[in-house]
Amino acid sequence: MQLSYLQLLSESMMALLNASERSANKLLSPVLAVLLELLLAGQKVGKFAGNLLNFLMGNCIRPSLWLQREEELNLEDINLEDSTRDFMKIICLLQGMLSSRFPNQKFAASIVSKFITQLDHQALNETAGLIQHIADFRGELEEKSFRKLMEAALVTFGVAEILNFYPLGLEGDISQENFEEKNNLWLLGSL
Amino acid sequence: MVAHLLKNNPSVSAVIAEEAKSNLLGSLDDRKQLYLANVKDVIFELPVRLINDICHRVAANLTEIDAADANQELYLAQTYFFLEKMAPKLLPSTLEDMLLSLINSVPAGTQP
Numbered sequence: 092m093q094l095s096y097l098q099l100l101s102e103s104m105m106a107l108l109n110a111s112e113r114s115a116n117k118l119l120s121p122v123l124a125v126l127l128e129l130l131l132a133g134q135k136v137g138k139f140a141g142n143l144l145n146f147l148m149g150n151c152i153r154p155s156l157w158l159q160r161e162e163e164l165n166l167e168d169i170n171l172e173d174s175t176r177d178f179m180k181i182i183c184l185l186q187g188m189l190s191s192r193f194p195n196q197k198f199a200a201s202i203v204s205k206f207i208t209q210l211d212h213q214a215l216n217e218t219a220g221l222i223q224h225i226a227d228f229r230g231e232l233e234e235k236s237f238r239k240l241m242e243a244a245l246v247t248f249g250v251a252e253i254l255n256f257y258p259l260g261l262e263g264d265i266s267q268e269n270f271e272e273k274n275n276l277w278l279l280g281s282l
Numbered sequence: 283m284v285a286h287l288l289k290n291n292p293s294v295s296a297v298i299a300e301e302a303k304s305n306l307l308g309s310l311d312d313r314k315q316l317y318l319a320n321v322k323d324v325i326f327e328l329p330v331r332l333i334n335d336i337c338h339r340v341a342a343n344l345t346e347i348d349a350a351d352a353n354q355e356l357y358l359a360q361t362y363f364f365l366e367k368m369a370p371k372l373l374p375s376t377l378e379d380m381l382l383s384l385i386n387s388v389p390a391g392t393q394p
Contacts, residue, residue, distance in 0.1 A: 100385075125385055
């Protein structure tokens with residue numbers, strides 16, 4: 092039953108994406124939320140939901156999500172329905188995956204890194220929070236998963252931009268416990 | 283004469299029976315595909331408004347999906363077939379309606 096439901100959900104999403112990207116953007120985050128919910132619904136359903144999540148990440152993350160339309164920028168009032176809001180909702184969902192409550196961190200890292208590779212440098216401002224979250228969560232992740240995530244960010248946004256967030260240095264006493272942390276030396280493993 | 287031959291050669295009769303069965307199944311499959319293609323052609327000729335109206339009604343029926351009800355699984359499969367074939371004729375508003383109904387009716391028993 093859940094498999095038929097998931098198939099129909101994904102097919103509807105792809106059909107809507109082909110018919111109207113703007114409408115698809117609005118409904119992408121609730122669809123992803125349903126898939127995340129079903130990831131935890133047993134082995135077979137969970138695996139299928141995971142495959143669809145991967146598929147939708149590869150096909151539905153498009154620049155119209157993070158590029159504001161001109162008519163939105165021209166409005167004097169704050170537009171609560173602007174396109175980047177949908178993008179921020181997706182980022183919130185992905186941040187939720189990278190938490191100790193989500194049981195499969197390896198899978199979460201692969202989905203989030205796939206998401207990041209679909210972006211471009213114009214999405215950097217909106218994605219800064221997610222990168223910060225990845226950096227903060229690194230202690231909970233396997234080294235391989237963390238490296239995969241940071242590599243995706245470095246390739247997508249460029250080394251210079253990421254180093255702006257986390258400048259490398261050699262300040263302080265090397266024997267101090269927070270020396271590595273203070274100088275962002277953890278980033279070296281991904282460069 | 284043939285009957286006598288088959289009776290005395292079980293291996294030959296088994297091969298012939300297998301061949302007949304495979305031909306029969308193949309022809310059934312061909313007929314099934316032909317039928318589905320015909321259904322698609324017929325539905326595709328319906329006016330856009332009618333196709334969209336059907337889809338809105340289908341979406342309205344997707345209120346609460348019961349994971350234990352086999353009929354609902356069939357309904358979902360038929361909806362999938364319809365959507366897959368008719369996607370080029372469906373309006374964004376229809377597809378939005380369909381997706382919203384699906385989002386609001388995650389199969390019972392799966393909520394954490």
